[in-house]
Amino acid sequence: MIVLSTDRLSISFGALRAVDRVSLEVEEGLVFSIIGPNGAGKTTLFNVISGLYVADEGRVLIAGEDVTALPPDKLARRGLSRTFQNLQIFFRMTALENVMVGCHRHEATGLIADLLHLPAVLQQNRRSRERAMAALARVGLASMADQPAGGMSYGALKRLEIARALASEPRLLLLDEPAAGCNAVETEEIKAIIRALAADGVTVVLVEHDMRLVMNVSDCIHVLADGHTLAEGAAAEVRNNPAVIEAYLGVHGTREAALAVG
Amino acid sequence: MQDETLTPAARPIRSRLASLRRHPLALPAALTVLVAVTPLFLASSYHYRIAALVLIFALACLGLNLLMGYAGQISLGHAGFMGIGAYAVAIGPAHLGLPSWLSLLAGAALSALVAFIVGRPILRLKRHYLAVATLGFGLLIAIVLTNEAEFTGGPDGMAVERMQLFGWTAKGTVTWYWISAITFLLGAKLALNLIDSPTGRALRAIHDGEVAASVLGVDVARKKLAAFVLAAVYASVAGSYLALFNGHITPDVAGFLRSIELVAMVVLGGMGSILGSLVGTAVLVVLPQTLTVLHDYEHMVLGLIIICIMIFLREGIVPTLAAALGARRS
Ligand SMILES: Nc1ncnc2c1ncn2[C@@H]1O[C@H](COP(=O)(O)OP(=O)(O)OP(=O)(O)O)[C@@H](O)[C@H]1O
Ligand SMILES: [Mg+2]
Numbered sequence: 001m002i003v004l005s006t007d008r009l010s011i012s013f014g015a016l017r018a019v020d021r022v023s024l025e026v027e028e029g030l031v032f033s034i035i036g037p038n039g040a041g042k043t044t045l046f047n048v049i050s051g052l053y054v055a056d057e058g059r060v061l062i063a064g065e066d067v068t069a070l071p072p073d074k075l076a077r078r079g080l081s082r083t084f085q086n087l088q089i090f091f092r093m094t095a096l097e098n099v100m101v102g103c104h105r106h107e108a109t110g111l112i113a114d115l116l117h118l119p120a121v122l123q124q125n126r127r128s129r130e131r132a133m134a135a136l137a138r139v140g141l142a143s144m145a146d147q148p149a150g151g152m153s154y155g156a157l158k159r160l161e162i163a164r165a166l167a168s169e170p171r172l173l174l175l176d177e178p179a180a181g182c183n184a185v186e187t188e189e190i191k192a193i194i195r196a197l198a199a200d201g202v203t204v205v206l207v208e209h210d211m212r213l214v215m216n217v218s219d220c221i222h223v224l225a226d227g228h229t230l231a232e233g234a235a236a237e238v239r240n241n242p243a244v245i246e247a248y249l250g251v252h253g254t255r256e257a258a259l260a261v262g
Numbered sequence: 263m264q265d266e267t268l269t270p271a272a273r274p275i276r277s278r279l280a281s282l283r284r285h286p287l288a289l290p291a292a293l294t295v296l297v298a299v300t301p302l303f304l305a306s307s308y309h310y311r312i313a314a315l316v317l318i319f320a321l322a323c324l325g326l327n328l329l330m331g332y333a334g335q336i337s338l339g340h341a342g343f344m345g346i347g348a349y350a351v352a353i354g355p356a357h358l359g360l361p362s363w364l365s366l367l368a369g370a371a372l373s374a375l376v377a378f379i380v381g382r383p384i385l386r387l388k389r390h391y392l393a394v395a396t397l398g399f400g401l402l403i404a405i406v407l408t409n410e411a412e413f414t415g416g417p418d419g420m421a422v423e424r425m426q427l428f429g430w431t432a433k434g435t436v437t438w439y440w441i442s443a444i445t446f447l448l449g450a451k452l453a454l455n456l457i458d459s460p461t462g463r464a465l466r467a468i469h470d471g472e473v474a475a476s477v478l479g480v481d482v483a484r485k486k487l488a489a490f491v492l493a494a495v496y497a498s499v500a501g502s503y504l505a506l507f508n509g510h511i512t513p514d515v516a517g518f519l520r521s522i523e524l525v526a527m528v529v530l531g532g533m534g535s536i537l538g539s540l541v542g543t544a545v546l547v548v549l550p551q552t553l554t555v556l557h558d559y560e561h562m563v564l565g566l567i568i569i570c571i572m573i574f575l576r577e578g579i580v581p582t583l584a585a586a587l588g589a590r591r592s
Contacts, residue, residue: 050477076479088474090467092534101467105479107460111488114459115452121459128460168478 001028002064003172003203004049009058011048018044020227021058026172026205026220031198033206033214035238036224037248042207043085045224046174050082051075062172077105081170083161085177085207089149095160096145099132102167106131128167135167136160138196140189155186162193173197174205179213191217215239223247286458289536290451297443301436310435316540316547317442318503323527323539324449325496330525331533332457333489334469335385336393339400340524343373343494345407345516347501348422352511353413355423362425366502370495377494378487385486400521407513419512422505438507445503449496450536456492457536465489466534497524530571532578541579545571 004026011019019041026032034042047053049060051072059068062078070078081102090098107128109121136142139159144152149160158178165173175194179187187210194217197204208214214221214235221238223230225247231238238244297317304310326340350369354360360368384395407414414420425432432441456462464485467475476482505511514520523546531542549567553560575582 052473052477072473072476073479073481076477080477082477084474088471090470090474092470093463093466097463097466101463101475101480102478104460104464104467104475109460111461111492114461115456115492117455117459121455124460125458164478 002026003028003062004205005061006045006049007059007061009045009048009060010056011044011053012056017227019048019055022224022227022229023058024222024229024232026203028171028203029198029201030219031194031204031206031217033208033218033221034224035208035211035214035221036230039226040224041227042224043176044227046082046176046205046207050080050174076168079169079171080174081165081168081172082174083158083165083176083178085180087154087157087161089157089160091148091150093149094146095136095141095149095152095156096129096132098149098160099135099164099167100128102135102164103128103131105168131169132163132167135163138166139163139193155182158182159186159189159193162190166197170202172203172205174207176207177209178206179208179210187213286454289454290447293450293537293540294447297447301439304439307435310439312548312551314435314439314442314507315504316544317439317446318500318507319524319527319547320540320543321442321446321449321503322497322500322524323531323543324446324453324536325493325500326524327528327531327533327536327539328453328456328465328496329489329493330528331535331538332462332469333465333486335486335489336389336396336525337490337493338393338397338518338521338525339403340396340493340497341501341516341518341520342400342403343377343497344501344504344520344524345403345513346373346376347498347503348505348511348515349407349414350498351425351502351505352420352422356420357413362423362506363427366425366499366506369502370498373494373498374491377491381487381490382483385483385490397518397521400516400518404513404516404518407516414513417513419510419514422509422511424509425506432506438503442503442507445499446540449499450539453536461485461488526568529578530568532580532582535578535580535584538578538580545579 002025006022006024008021008023009019010017010021022045034045036042044053048055051070055068059066061067062080067075067078090101107124109124113121133142133145136145139162141156141159141163144156149157152160158181162175162178178190182190191213194204194206206214206218218235220232221235222232223238223244230247231241231244300313304313322344326337329335329337347366347369350372351362351365354365354368355362380399384392384399387395408417432438464475464480467480468482468485472482501515504515527542527546528539529542530545531540532538549564550560553563556563571579577585
């Protein structure tokens with residue numbers, strides 16, 4: 001089944017066409033990567049898909065349903081979750097509380113019940129706490145549950161964001177550069193998490209500059225440059241595509257290109 | 263103090279104390295003891311009067327703190343809702359023949375409705391823009407209360423009938439101390455419940471990152487509105503109490519200065535601290551009374567004290583002291 005598809009999706013910022021008629025189809029349970037040089041429009045594409053930006057043209061479909069103009073919270077309720085390239089952490093909350101917010105879409109108590117702490121709320125709190133602890137354990141942060149997020153290291157925060165997204169139990173997860181700024185060990189952990197997710201049937205869309213990671217985990221790779229699609233295919237195809245190599249060498253990503261080719 | 267420096271016997275006591283402090287009923291229990299013990303130190307009707315005023319304003323600050331300290335949204339017009347509550351218990355019995363308690367509830371419902379209608383467009387604004395818009399709202403209420411003289415008595419205000427319940431009349435400073443104390447405790451418990459609930463976590467998430475909250479499924483506009491409505495109800499009840507307690511009310515209750523005072527109480531005591539709402543209010547109600555002995559220098563000294571508190575306890579009194587004591591924020 002196609003979980004996510006975009007149909008000639010476009011958005012402009014003034015004269016800059018940051019995403020230019022991008023069409024893609026993501027199969028359920030696969031790891032689908034989107035790569036491209038800096039400024040190619042990867043994050044912008046995520047922002048449009050997750051409802052933060054409204055597309056100028058084109059459509060976004062989740063499981064065949066048109067969700068193009070839906071706000072982010074409605075999309076979340078349909079099982080879409082994401083992480084951010086530049087961290088978006090709730091710094092005044094503990095690690096566990098951050099992840100508990102991830103459970104929000106499953107929490108169904110009303111304002112009055114919350115004020116009165118009715119039994120349903122206490123039960124909900126317990127359930128969310130358990131779910132959040134499980135998500136923290138999954139990214140190896142269980143021991144930091146009660147730490148204020150404001151005091152955690154960058155690598156830990158990266159994984160905290162993943163745990164928070166996992167707590168929402170998404171069917172479709174968008175990861176924007178999860179390994180950026182992580183050391184080799186942390187990158188390995190992230191790789192293992194992505195693999196495990198895919199094995200559980202979660203569809204992962206990955207934006208990442210670490211080509212070793214991308215080539216390793218992806219079932220399909222979609223290449224963007226200057227907002228438009230350059231190529232799509234399995235790792236080996238994309239790696240040897242002359243247009244892709246040129247796009248990387250032509251712009252900034254010399255290091256990535258070397259990795260991609262090598 | 264490092265744990266290593268403690269004798270072995272002292273360590274379990276310390277950790278037991280720490281876990282006691284973290285118990286969900288620790289703060290409600292402490293607040294209950296506090297308001298129960300305070301009368302031992304109140305020597306006169308005047309003292310009771312000040313204490314009751316502290317509790318009434320602290321009630322309004324509880325709501326405002328949910329909005330500012332937890333959801334991160336400012337309101338510079340919050341006294342407007344105190345005004346609605348105050349005039350509800352003045353106008354209800356005088357012009358509509360309603361009993362005071364029913365007028366109080368009607369005032370709270372009206373405040374909630376007004377907050378719901380006004381909040382929708384206003385809460386889309388951010389920071390300074392939200393501040394100015396709420397300020398405008400507060401001014402509007404104050405002007406309406408001043409201008410509708412045939413109902414409100416205009417700038418001179420109007421008398422407020424005493425509240426009667428089952429033939430019993432609520433009057434006297436001691437009675438009002440206990441009424442406000444019990445209501446404050448109730449308000450504090452509800453606020454604490456909310457914080458430790460899905461809605462409370464969503465509000466705190468909005469404070470730190472609206473974008474992240476929204477992609478996790480939080481309906482940001484709706485949650486902000488809920489906090490605004492709730493804060494309005496707290497303020498409205500506080501306004502009703504103030505009117506019933508004083509027996510007389512003027513449009514000043516809804517004035518700009520009152521709104522600023524409420525914000526100052528919340529910030530001074532500590533944003534996002536329930537105990538802070540009480541402490542900040544106590545400081546700003548009690549200090550001016552004690553400083554009157556300084557005559558001409560009263561306001562100058564008060565201003566200096568406020569500045570010093572904000573410089574040296576920049577997170578507000580309670581959170582800063584709590585952090586210094588190594589306690590969790592409460
Ligand atoms: N909100 C915005 N307003 C104006 N321009 C924007 C905005 N967001 C992105 N852009 C521009 O759109 C282009 C695509 O940016 P985007 O962040 O999507 O790139 P990216 O592929 O994620 O790059 P990177 O690999 O560096 O993260 C860039 O030229 C960027 O400057
Ligand atoms: Mg990006």
